[in-house]
Amino acid sequence: MxxxxxxxxxxxxxxxxxxxxxxxxxxxxxxxxxxxxxxxxxxxxxxxxxxxxxxxxxxxxxxxxxxxxxxxxxxxxxxxxxxxxxxxxxxxxxxxxxxxxxxxxxxxxxxxxxxxxxxxxxxxxxxxxxxxxxxxxxxxxxxxxxxxxxxxxxxxxxxxxxxxxxxxxxxxxxxxxxxxxxxxxxxxxxxxxxxxxxxxxxxxxxxxxxxxxxxxxxxxxxxxxxxQPTAPAQVRDGIGVTVGPALDLVMPPVGAGIDPLCLPKRAEPGLGLLVGRLAGARGDVETLRAYGDLARRAGAELFLELPLACDRPLDAELGEIAGRIDAAGVSVAGVTVAPAAYLKSYQPSGPWPEVPGFREVYRAARKAFPGVAIGGGVHAFFTELNRARPPVDEVDYVSFTTSPIVHAADERSIWESLESLPFVMETARSFCGGKPIRVGPSAIGMRDNPYGVAPVENPDNRRVAMARRDPRQRGTFGAAWYLGYAAALAYEGAASVALGALEGDFGFVGTPSQRVIVALAEAKGAPLLKVEVSGGKSVAALAWRTPAGPVLWLANGSPAAVRVDVVGHGAVEVPAGGVEGVALSTP
Known part of the structure; x- marks a missing residue:
């Protein structure tokens, strides 16, 4: 390879x-x-x-x-x-x-x-x-x-x-x-x-x-x-995976973002949700119609990110957006609202931007979008959500995104980022009051740069921290990372996961990730099965039950092929930086 x-x-x-x-x-x-x-x-x-x-x-x-x-x-x-x-x-x-x-x-x-x-x-x-x-x-x-x-x-x-x-x-x-x-x-x-x-x-x-x-x-x-360690570091001969009983969890809806810089002509059928952003000139009626058409073709729920300029009364700004949505004839499942100022990062001690508070924003959104789920949180990363925790009693769900290349862009650091996701979700649950947590659109590359003017340019297609366009998006490693990312969030009870985008810099259509994201989306609602991985951290696993029996997906983040011993089911060869999905026999 x-x-x-x-x-x-x-x-x-x-x-x-x-x-x-x-x-x-x-x-x-x-x-x-x-x-x-x-x-x-x-x-x-x-x-x-x-x-x-x-x-x-x-x-x-x-x-x-x-x-x-x-x-x-x-x-x-x-x-x-x-x-x-x-x-x-x-x-x-x-x-x-x-x-x-x-x-x-x-x-x-x-x-x-x-x-x-x-x-x-x-x-x-x-x-x-x-x-x-x-x-x-x-x-x-x-x-x-x-x-x-x-x-x-x-x-x-x-x-x-x-x-x-x-x-x-x-x-x-x-x-x-x-x-x-x-x-x-x-x-x-x-x-x-x-x-x-x-x-x-x-x-x-x-x-x-x-x-x-x-x-x-x-x-x-x-x-x-x-x-010296009282117990030596355990070294296992190879990677082992044990698939256990069903958990009290189901596979969440998995979908994608819509990159307004590259609106596609078609959408992949079967996606659980699409997430599009409305901001400035990219919030016009024609853009909304394109979003709605893509959602209909995919059979997906449409969620909108609304970064608010807050340059006039909230009722006026949100009312105008609601009017555009009505004019476009678009059915919207949820809107995630926050002042656009929170696309940038602030230390917990401040100073904070001089914009309306979250509670005021959410109440204005309720008035503008009756019957539509109102999402709180931020359109930027978990960092910004953790520093600016919203009053969750005013919202129906909480949302954030992530990117693993804020500080480093090598494959090892990107793969290691999967270790942090259980802590991210545990921390989010600690202040979200039981509200559903929707994650994404997330990708390896950065949609936004909360810490500078814009994401870093990457004209030479290198491994560049803070870049928007990351080469792994188009490689098998990107597919493996997406699988590991969705697995970690699914097992932590995420309400939905949006990955990359249909086309553009974060596009998955026509890449190795397409097969993975479609399979994840098709598993919506399936009972998740417990999995345990031993022998190293290079492999991530996700399993669910179908009417035909258990299905196991494996992702390999290492640069070499690995042989995985699936206990009770034999060995599976997972290619370097790749994925493998297998149907398991039912005893």
Whole structure:
């Protein structure tokens, strides 16, 4: 299978170099460390030195003079890096068999550098960490006993960090120290990253800021791990899947978005719902008629996103929209309403946009759309919903979207994002008061950029964080990710899931994802079956019962084919970055 078939681009993924020193191991990839392990236990998910541009995009670093030295007891890495035309840094990494690891960087600005962040980010994984104790050494010398949050924190859970001490498993203690600036933590599960991120420079300081020419920056991250796991890391020979009994859950409606920049002429029959946005000139009667026609052809319910300009009384703005819908003769199942200002992100502490409050918006929508379900929440990501939680007593459902490439765009990070979805849904349920939660339209690429002017351009079809057009949308990996995404949300009780779009940058028609999304949509209302996956995280599974018997779908997020042992049903070969659906025999 070619790289283009897998990933939608001819550019192959980076290949990590595994570094080992006794029981300590780490993977070196493009100048960053990943999967730092001790006796096979993941201690840190990653350590990276990066430069963020004024729109929070990550500027690429060109590496040179890479030197790697290894022995049984130690490893050492050094390299030089250039970012743009005016920033260079030297990096040194050292690891030893006694559990010590250091990553030191000295940077120099040869020209003024406008940036939102320049320095280290350190990622703690969520498995075995979420909700667990951590001891914080603060920059002022104080110490604090707290916990990594279990529910996703909308604000920074830990501030002014000099060190973090936690116990990833019984018998092991990890101390991570930070030097060269003030660090703080954010809960990256807000963006579906499977990590807690400790980063340089507090968000309370203005961004972007300028590093003046001639400035020299020195930072370091130092890790010390001691002890041994009381139970060794379990290693299974291959991947196993067990399909169990029916759960008290059914397959939710699965559908797609409608990209107003690329209105299709036809819709895939059988989709459970379509979601279209009305905004500005793209909210005219002809656009609405096109939306309605697509929904009729697909046999799907139509939901509309209404980002409100709030430049006149709400009754007038919503009344005009309702008039357009009537003029178009469109049947609408629900409208998700919010001020358009909330397409941008705000810290929980504010300042907040000067627009009508959610309660006022919802009440005006009730008047304008009698008999239509009113949705609350945001048209942007879960982050923005978590920070601006709506009064759910005024709405019929709550909605949000996600994208896995806000911070990183490699396949491993995208696949790992599936780990965060149960926490996303658990957190949403904690403040949604039992209201249905509708997710999407979600895709790998970003429809909107709440943190900058617009999504990042990707003219060269590369793996680019914060890009609208992502190549995986057209590859088998995109189909695998969609399956894993829908599976995680279905098992968490999502009321509906909208994936990608019919056509355009997020289009699935004519791609490997089409088969998956159609199958998911056709399963609407089917009883979900419990599935357990053992032996690794590269495979996601979803099973439901049909009149003919159980159906199992498997998604493989790894770059190699995997043989999955389906307990009681034999082995299934799942291609690299691909999917496989099988009908299981009934005993």
């Amino acid at each position: 070619t790289c283009v078939t897998l990933y939608g681009t001819g550019i192959p993924p980076a290949t990590p170099r595994v570094l080992r020193a006794g029981a300590l191991s780490a993977e070196l990839e493009d100048g960053a460390l990943r999967a730092i392990r001790w006796h096979g236990i993941e201690i840190l998910r990653g350590v990276n030195y990066l430069v963020r541009d004024p729109g929070w995009g990550t500027l690429p670093a060109s590496l040179s003079n890479l030197f790697i030295e290894e022995s049984d007891e130690a490893f050492a890495v050094s390299f030089e890096a250039t970012v743009g035309d005016g920033y260079q840094y030297d990096a040194e990494i050292q690891g030893s068999a006694d559990g010590r690891l250091s990553f030191e960087v000295t940077g120099m600005a040869s020209a003024n550098l406008e940036t939102c962040r320049t320095g280290f980010v350190v990622l703690h994984p969520i498995e075995g960490v979420a909700g667990e104790p951590v001891e914080v050494g603060h920059a002022d010398g104080g110490r604090e006993e707290t916990r990594f949050p279990r529910l996703i924190s909308p604000a920074q859970p830990i501030l002014s960090i000099e060190s973090l001490t936690h116990r990833p498993v019984p018998g092991v203690t990890a101390v991570c120290r930070f030097e060269g600036d003030v660090f703080e933590m954010e809960d990256q599960r807000n963006w579906t990253d499977a990590s807690y991120k400790t980063y340089v420079r507090p968000l309370s300081l203005p961004t972007p800021y300028t590093i003046q020419a001639g400035t020299r920056l020195t930072q370091a991250v130092r890790l010390e791990v001691t002890g």
